[in-house]
Amino acid sequence: MKPNSRLAAWLMLSCTACLTVLAYHPGLHGGFLFDDFANLPALGETGPITRWETFVRYLTSGTADPTGRPIALLSFLLDARNWPANPYPFKRTNLLVHLLNGVLLFLLLRRLGTAAAVRPEQDRKRLDVAAALGAGFWMSHPLFVSTTLYIVQREAMLPATFTLMGLLAWLQGRKKMTERALWRGLAWIATGLGACTVLALLSKANGILLPVLALTLEFAFLRPCDRAAHRTIPPSGYERAMLLFGWLPTLAITVYLLHAGWHGLTVGISDARPWTLGERLLTEPRVLLTYLHMLWLPTPFTAGLFNDQVKASTSLLHPWTTLPSLLAITALIAVAWKGRNRWPALATAALFFFVAQSIESSTIALELFFEHRNYLPALLMFWPLALWLCDVKLVAQRSTGAPDGRLPWHRSRLALAILGLAALLIMTWSRASLWGNTREQALLWARLNPTSARAQAFAAQAEMRAGYPQLAIQRLEPALRSAPNQVQLALNLLAARCAAGNLDSAALAAAEHALATTRDTGTLLTSWFNRAINGAASDGCPALDLKEIKRLLLAARQNPRLASNHGRKQDIDYLLGRIAIAQGQPGQALALFNAGLKEQPRESLALSQAAELGSAGFPAQGLAHLDYYRSLPPPPTAADWNMGRLHAYVLRQQNYWPREMARLRATLLQDLHSTQAPSG
Known part of the structure; x- marks a missing residue:
């Protein structure tokens, strides 16, 4: 050549x-x-x-x-x-x-x-x-x-x-x-x-x-x-x-x-x-x-x-x-x-x-x-x-019989x-210019996808971040009327009304209905409610207090699709436990954390929930939660050969979870002894 x-x-x-x-x-x-x-x-x-x-x-x-x-x-x-x-x-x-x-x-x-x-x-x-x-x-x-x-x-x-x-x-x-x-x-x-x-x-x-x-x-x-x-x-x-x-x-x-x-x-x-x-x-x-x-x-x-x-x-x-x-x-x-x-x-x-x-x-x-x-x-x-x-x-x-000669280029x-x-x-x-501007990207996708609940929720979030909650409300309300079981629309509407300072009972009722009828919430359940619980603790939205948040979660608990999903039941119990902690009820929080952990026993969840109890000033309940995890039968080993099974093997070989458990237990014991020590 x-x-x-x-x-x-x-x-x-x-x-x-x-x-x-x-x-x-x-x-x-x-x-x-x-x-x-x-x-x-x-x-x-x-x-x-x-x-x-x-x-x-x-x-x-x-x-x-x-x-x-x-x-x-x-x-x-x-x-x-x-x-x-x-x-x-x-x-x-x-x-x-x-x-x-x-x-x-x-x-x-x-x-x-x-x-x-x-x-x-x-x-x-x-x-x-x-x-x-x-x-x-x-x-x-x-x-x-x-x-x-x-x-x-x-x-x-x-x-x-x-x-x-x-x-x-x-x-x-x-x-x-x-x-x-x-x-x-x-x-x-x-x-x-x-x-x-x-x-x-x-x-x-x-x-x-x-x-x-x-x-x-x-x-x-x-x-x-x-x-x-x-x-x-x-x-x-x-x-x-x-x-x-x-x-x-x-x-x-x-x-x-x-x-x-x-x-x-x-x-x-x-x-x-x-x-x-x-x-x-x-x-x-x-x-x-x-x-x-x-x-x-x-x-x-x-x-x-x-x-x-x-x-x-x-x-x-x-x-x-x-x-x-x-x-x-x-x-x-x-x-x-x-x-x-x-x-x-x-x-x-x-x-x-x-x-x-x-x-x-x-x-x-x-x-x-x-x-x-x-x-x-x-x-x-x-x-x-x-x-x-x-x-x-x-x-x-x-084979088509076409001549071998070529046409000029x-x-x-x-x-x-x-x-x-x-x-x-x-x-x-x-x-690509659109991909470099997240807000414009969200608004355009919403215009191109008028029937997409995800697109409307994403655009509403962009409008709230830009300081225009009223625009988000105007976007979400008609979308929610068309799809009343879309939980992402309902929860984002609550957030928008909170940001605008005009949360009303109608929006709360719509969210309650969506949570009770949705097919699945995905990770939105924990991410949104965690923010809501944190906001309630700081009086970020007085109309959405811990009592109202708990009522919404109880509606989700009554949803038969969520109730039959071990992961979602675990999420709901965890969130209810967080509310109990915020209300100064460590015993109830421990019971809820234990119930959720039983759905799908996981070392990571036991550690995070025990740490949350300890950081809230309840180290005894944190230790009790770790003890409860230890009392549960070990989850069955996965039958399939997949990466999850290999990851579990790696963690066992590194003694990762026992070391993390021991470190957290030592911290909780130290906190417990410091709270029990006589002052003076």
């Missing part, structure tokens, strides 16, 4: 990467959001990560997926080793990972193009430019702002990194085996489809799809191109390697998804979901078409992180778009498979997209919709367009490519 050919492609890719950095720059100064607060505090949960012991505790502390996603957790240490932390380094690293993925995608597209071009040597420059352009379209697409600038979604970015690395290594192994270098080829395939799959899986569960994606490229792209070019099919050693590293993992994934579907349809799913698994399966074709619309007809702004406005399909005809969407998705997959010999790049991009969506958009009862689920599936999405813009003909297209196509990249970068800049 001529040096200037390679230089032109790398120069285009480098320019696109630099412009992407400029487009993302306004968003790097935004703050943490939502799931960031649920995951990143683990950086300081058991102390700063400055020693081997705290490092191992942190690395095994993940709860998402059976694996706990330790590779993603490990990557966060590049940015902070304690909590609270500055969000900027996290966002900067996310952007660097995004740029790395763009470079890896360029290398993958260039490799695929070389394998399938009619005249690879003569078309080398066009192939490389098409690869740079396809990677540039993906890298600069505004849809991925919500993945790149949402810190915790590094967990969605790293599987793409290892998937791209794995596919490149697999292609190298395939080439070596075709050249009869069997052992070298096997080593590359084992690295690509073995080691990289493990790394991708340890970043997020959908990383396990790497072998399936390799098979998709094999049979939708490489085999048709090999047959059309009369090239040698890889030898039987390659087939045996793919059986081990490709087909067996694919079979295991298929069996798991079918089992999850059967279990969800026959046994049911969590009560926290407002839909059944059958309704989810009916809904996902609509969601997938929405994803494709967002990819091919991008806009500067989207619904963002909120998805509760997506309503589940209850039948093939309700809503009416359900059946047409199902038929459209089926037709797209069928046409892509049927047309893989005639349009290999286009067919492969479509099949790659649907295969990569198969875990998060099928039988596992995840939430219905998330933008970040397109990050990996869309990797090949824009390559067919780039090939057309560069007028590259693939070898499989010879019209300047109009080059101009169209530049305009496309410029439009994407401008939209990305607009969207």
Whole structure:
């Protein structure tokens, strides 16, 4: 290959990467959001990560997926080793990972193009430019702002990194085996489809799809191109390697998804979901078409992180778009498979997209919709367009009878490519600017999601922080009338009325009703009521005193869905115990803490509740609570081999909980002796 050919492609890719950095720059100064607060505090949960012991505790502390996603957790240490932390380094690293993925995608597209071009040597420059352009379209697409600038979604970015690395290594192994270098080829395939799959899986569960994606490229792209070019099919050693590293993992994934579907349809799913698994399966074709619309007809702004406005399909005809969407998705997959010999790049991009969506958009009862689920599936999405813009003909297209000659590379196509990249970068800049301004972000998301309770609550919180509680009230009241069981609307309305100084009985009654009828409160229950109890102690809102807070919690206790949830019962007992402490009733607080602890015995909860009793001036009750925990039977060991089980093992090996218990017990005993010592 001529040096200037390679230089032109790398120069285009480098320019696109630099412009992407400029487009993302306004968003790097935004703050943490939502799931960031649920995951990143683990950086300081058991102390700063400055020693081997705290490092191992942190690395095994993940709860998402059976694996706990330790590779993603490990990557966060590049940015902070304690909590609270500055969000900027996290966002900067996310952007660097995004740029790395763009470079890896360029290398993958260039490799695929070389394998399938009619005249690879003569078309080398066009192939490389098409690869740079396809990677540039993906890298600069505004849809991925919500993945790149949402810190915790590094967990969605790293599987793409290892998937791209794995596919490149697999292609190298395939080439070596075709050249009869069997052992070298096997080593590359084992690295690509073995080691990289493990790394991708340890970043997020959908990383396990790497072998399936390799098979998709094999049979939708490489085999048709090999047959059309009369090239040698890889030898039987390659087939045996793919059986081990490709087909067996694919079979295991298929069996798991079918089992999850059967279990969800026959046994049911969590009560926290407002839909059944059958309704989810009916809904996902609509969601997938929405994803494709967002990819091919991008806009500067989207619904963002909120998805509760997506309503589940209850039948093939309700809503009416359900059946047409199902038929459209089926037709797209069928046409892509049927047309893989005639349009290999286009067919492969479509099949790659649907295969990569198969875990998060099928039988596992995840939430219905998330933008970040397109990050990996869309990797090949824009390559067919780039090939057309560069007028590259693939070898499989010879079977259509098209002439071998090439059309001249019209300047109009080059101009169209530049305009496309410029439009994407401008939209990305607009969207990143929004991500750098949390208040404007919240208000826009609320306008774009008028039926989303989460969006309206988030916007109301932004208005309260800005000192406009009356605006928050005007936003929340009509939303709560439309969805009276939405506890996040009801509790934020209480907070807004408290801030405005006009809390009334109607707002309290609405909150009581929401708590008594909601499906689930999530972590909102403890976070909001903890703030309310602290506010009541400081007379922050006289109308929301401890008596009213207790009445609200008792309403939540009567909710049958919350009463059947051990974790929520525990939360309610803990909060009622805090109220008892504030009212100077240590005996009642101890009884409530004990009752909550019995629901789900946990060392961390026993320690925190005993410490709370002690810090309130009741060390005897704190010691009694520790004694009660010791009297409970140990919780059963988890039957599944997952990260939670490994984390428990690490804590046992470090003797972590006994040491913490002994330290707290010594402090409580010292406090007890000091209170009992005669004065004078």
